[in-house]
Amino acid sequence: MVHLSSLLLKKYHGGYVVLRLALAGHKQANRPFYRIVAAYNKRARDGKYIEQLGSYDPLPNIYNEKLVSFNFDRIKYWIGCGAHPSKPVAKLLGLAGFFPLHPMTITEAERRRAQTQRTETATGTEETVEEGQKPVEV
Amino acid sequence: MFQVIGGRSVQAARLLAPRSAVLVEAVRGRKSRNDPVAKSKEGRIKTPPPVDPVEMVVLKERYSEYQLIMRALRLEFKEEVLRKRYEEETGSRAEERARQEAEEHQALMAWNDQENLRLLKLRVLRVQQEAEEAQRKKMEVIMQREQQQQELLKEKEKEILQLQEDIKNFITLENLDQRIEEALDNPKNYNFAIDKEGRVVKQTLLQ
Numbered sequence A: 001m002v003h004l005s006s007l008l009l010k011k012y013h014g015g016y017v018v019l020r021l022a023l024a025g026h027k028q029a030n031r032p033f034y035r036i037v038a039a040y041n042k043r044a045r046d047g048k049y050i051e052q053l054g055s056y057d058p059l060p061n062i063y064n065e066k067l068v069s070f071n072f073d074r075i076k077y078w079i080g081c082g083a084h085p086s087k088p089v090a091k092l093l094g095l096a097g098f099f100p101l102h103p104m105t106i107t108e109a110e111r112r113r114a115q116t117q118r119t120e121t122a123t124g125t126e127e128t129v130e131e132g133q134k135p136v137e138v
Numbered sequence B: 001m002f003q004v005i006g007g008r009s010v011q012a013a014r015l016l017a018p019r020s021a022v023l024v025e026a027v028r029g030r031k032s033r034n035d036p037v038a039k040s041k042e043g044r045i046k047t048p049p050p051v052d053p054v055e056m057v058v059l060k061e062r063y064s065e066y067q068l069i070m071r072a073l074r075l076e077f078k079e080e081v082l083r084k085r086y087e088e089e090t091g092s093r094a095e096e097r098a099r100q101e102a103e104e105h106q107a108l109m110a111w112n113d114q115e116n117l118r119l120l121k122l123r124v125l126r127v128q129q130e131a132e133e134a135q136r137k138k139m140e141v142i143m144q145r146e147q148q149q150q151e152l153l154k155e156k157e158k159e160i161l162q163l164q165e166d167i168k169n170f171i172t173l174e175n176l177d178q179r180i181e182e183a184l185d186n187p188k189n190y191n192f193a194i195d196k197e198g199r200v201v202k203q204t205l206l207q
Helices: A072-080 A087-096 A103-137 B007-011 B053-090 B092-167 B175-185
Strands: A017-023 A034-040 A051-056 A068-070
Touching: A017 A072, A017 A087, A051 A072, A068 A087, A072 B053, A087 A103, A103 B053, B053 B092
Parallel strands: none
Antiparallel strands: A017 A034, A034 A051, A051 A068
16 A cells, blocks of 8 residues: 655654544434544544544534535645545545545436436336226226 | 443443343454354355446546546645745745844843843842841840940949948947847837738737
8 A cells, every 4th residue: 555645744653644534422322423633544533633624414404404614724734744535534525625526426426316217217117007007997 | 252341332232131241242243263154144155246337437537537636636735835834934024033033032131131230239229228227236236235234233333332321230249239238128019900001000009
């Protein structure tokens, strides 16, 4: 695996910095809340991090929005120092417009659309079959 | 195979009606190397999800594009960070800042020296005054002691004068006979009572 850590970053056990989601606080069951965080690679997911760069609430609120926050200045700094963003963070940043849109976001969206279309056509054919049956019965 | 838990991880899924005394949870990878395959999974062949070649081509294209843009972005940000650092250390404002700091430092040092001078003067005055006070007190003590000595002398002189006066009433060998005769001639009677104010109560005077 190629480490893209640059020479600007201080070596720490030979690890590198990642930008990832860390679960914030175990105080409530079934209510997750993530912090977007710059941490060393080998640290625990919820363990000591270097800096918090934002937050992400996965459950939608009363207006059906999922709230995300970013500190773009510091994110730029860390990426410039050679930090790797994890896949969910990259996807979120792509949706925010800071990064280009992640390919998997697009493919997931296409797959979902194909799925819904397939179910729609299936229900459409079912309805037509039902309508066809009813006049026969009548 | 099973993990014994307690405390925080109790929130994890519990086995209903655990027979064991200790609470045990289901953990990923609970089967170790030598455990046999479960009966329901005996003939199972795991296959990865099928890959759509058309989608795969499109995906590869998208990924290459994405990685290109990401690399470019990363280089951009690195350059920005380096430039900022350079500006900090050797930028145009850095010299001004250094100069201002030096000036401030000089001003503060001058003020400090002034303060030190002022305090020095105050201290010198205070020390002088204290020395004078001490001197004065010493002199006072000496004076007092002299005074006391002189008083003592005076008292002693008074006593001597008193004694000299008392000498006249002393009984010496020459006066002895005369005095004895005087005493015998004048008998004195002390058998009387006295009240609180010193008056003699006449009734008790015996003859």
